[in-house]
Amino acid sequence: MLDVLGMDATAEVVYREMLAHPQNGVADLMRRLQLTEQAVRTALDTLSELALVRHSPKDPQNYHAVDPHLAAEMLLARQQAELAAQQQRVQEALAAALQLKSEFTQENDRDQLHRLVGVDCVRDYLATLYDKVEGELLTFAPGGAQTAANLCSSRPIAEDLLERGVQMRTVYLDSVRNDPATVAHADWLAARGGRIRTVPSLPNRLIICDKRIAIVAVDPDDTAAGAVVLQTAGVVSSLYALFESFWQSAQPMGATAAPAGAKRLNPQQMEVLRLLSLGYTDEYVAARLGVSARTARRIATKLMEHLGARSRFQTGVHAAARGLIRP
Template identity: 45%
Template sequence: MLEILGVSSAAESVYRAMLGKPELGVSGLAAQLGWSEEQVRGALDELARLSLVRQSDQRPGGLLLVNPEISLVSLLARQEVELTQRQQEITSGRLAISKIVAEYVDSVQNRRRVDVEELNGIDMVRVRLEELAHDCTSEIMEFTTGGGQSAESRQASKPIDQALLERGVHMRCVYLESVINHPQTVSYLDWLTQLGCRVRVAPSLPLRMVVFDRRAAVVPSNPDNTAVGALLLRGSGLVSALCALFEHIWEDAPPFGATRRRDEDTGLTSQARAVLSLLAQGHTDEVVARKMGISVRTARRITAELMTQLGARSRFQAGVIAGERGWLQGSVDGSAVPD
């Protein structure tokens, strides 16, 4: 019953026993429940951490129940705060998209020229990308989702990337961390960096996109199926929002090839912390896997390891405990290195 508040079934059993007989000590509770004293002490430690019991001032080492009307309501309030914080994280994650929508609405209302070109099918997308790359003169910013890239995708990108870099175009790309498990993509990124492209990696990315000269951007028309087609966006408002999103993620992403570090406070890798953040937002293992470019099996393994590390019995409880420990605050990876 109290598991929704983060109270384990063992701690709840001890709590209810103390409600009926508050005078019982550790040995008395152990006898009544048929447990060992060690089990009872473990449950009492949990109740004390949740502020459901406190130390007795009259009996050294003794514990007293905190008035349930105060303690349980306070515990529920903390859960509500955590839920609010997670909702705020989801809201802030959608901020860039909201800005794009707002700019689009403003442009229509002000009768400005709306320049959104729909590109249907992968062939049309690649032709348009070749044209935009040919006309690009100064800078490219790119998010590449999906983890390891297919041979067809690498073959299509190689001559375009080479021509851009040989012309002196400043090129920055962010790939998913999971590419390190795909040797062919790793080789391709090594080749890119040797030509002068600056590559960084992130545990997850919001969408696939390419921005040309901060004036035009290509984004998928359906982020869940990039093969369907794409949208070519122009205009300072629309593209500026995407550029701001890129700079935000670029700032926190470590360079490709850098040693992956664990967070000093949590001991988590950036990948594990990203999984935790996505779980806290309510995503399924399938969605987590797609966003991070990993297999569903890997996503489930990382989730299980996180639940074990947190001592959680459910995904919801894992999110609550992580929130209590401050593991959901800040960026996914604070180990960004200036490049």
């Protein structure tokens, strides 16, 4: 019963016996409780440590049991002191942990890199980030035609940003020009102040906010795998320059690309030539252009005929030899 106070069963029965018979000495306790002298003296030592017994002022060999009420107050005070000490240790441990975290965070702040794992994590982060955009939002949107779900979910966000005066510039792939839903969405954005251009291919999915935060897909072939958030000024500045480079060479969405049968090759065909010259397969070309493998093969076949080549790779070589692309 009294083990909560720090005494064992033997110490408890000895204490109770001393309270019932204050005049009992060690010998009396041994006889009444059927305990050895060693067991009684060990119990008395325990009780003495707990301040529940004191040596008798008349006879140092005998002990006096402290009044239970006073003893309880003394034990409570001791436990409160122990609790305070424990709390102090916990606070010191917490302070040490916070210091370590602070040091780690400072190191991370210097690197300013944060990993977002999975598409849901990326969406949650972007939902929070878009609320903080103040001036400009730039986007590379590879992958070809956008799904109806993506277009629908992005409209409220885009509308809010544009109403707040945020400048939005987006670069899609040329292949989206063949998708009515994506074209309609682009027209909707343009009507509200958004600016859209297209290029034959894009290196990766990229979002830049206010020239201070960049979000890049960790895997350009699987953008659902997650993304990396970058805030280092030099890195963001380089990515911003990359965006501007693509933007300057991109074609406004409202403009009409040169027809496939024209003498001059259109940007999409030029990009196919460049990729073929590097030895990429039709499947890879299709993924970069955001078109089907069948469309990529059709474009490559027409280019082979146009240049009189016998293979995909030879097509690229002939194009480089004629100065159509850089070797």
